[in-house]
Amino acid sequence: MIFYENGEVPKQPYLYFVYGAGGTGKTSLLNQFEGKKLLMSFDMSTNVVRGRKDTDIGILEQADGPMIQELVQKMVARAVDSKKY
Numbered sequence: 684m685i686f687y688e689n690g691e692v693p694k695q696p697y698l699y700f701v702y703g704a705g706g707t708g709k710t711s712l713l714n715q716f717e718g719k720k721l722l723m724s725f726d727m728s729t730n731v732v733r734g735r736k737d738t739d740i741g742i743l744e745q746a747d748g749p750m751i752q753e754l755v756q757k758m759v760a761r762a763v764d765s766k767k768y
Contacts, residue, residue, distance in 0.1 A: 696766075701713075709728075710729070720739070727744075
């Protein structure tokens with residue numbers, strides 16, 4: 684455990700988890716944030732971010748179902764370790 688006194692915690696990057704029904708603007712919302720972003724698409728909806736240099740995209744496919752938790756954990760760990768986001 685790391686202990687910080689008096690709220691002197693180092694600044695951390697932001698992490699948002701946005702989910703909802705299809706067509707509700709989740710992917711469009713991503714475009715409102717500044718900086719490098721990682722989009723993990725569970726429903727293959729990526730047209731809104733095509734060609735965006737500030738967004739990396741991981742598309743989970745139906746065949747990934749049996750190992751989805753492991754794949755997501757690995758993708759998040761890799762993203763955090765890269766310090767790009």
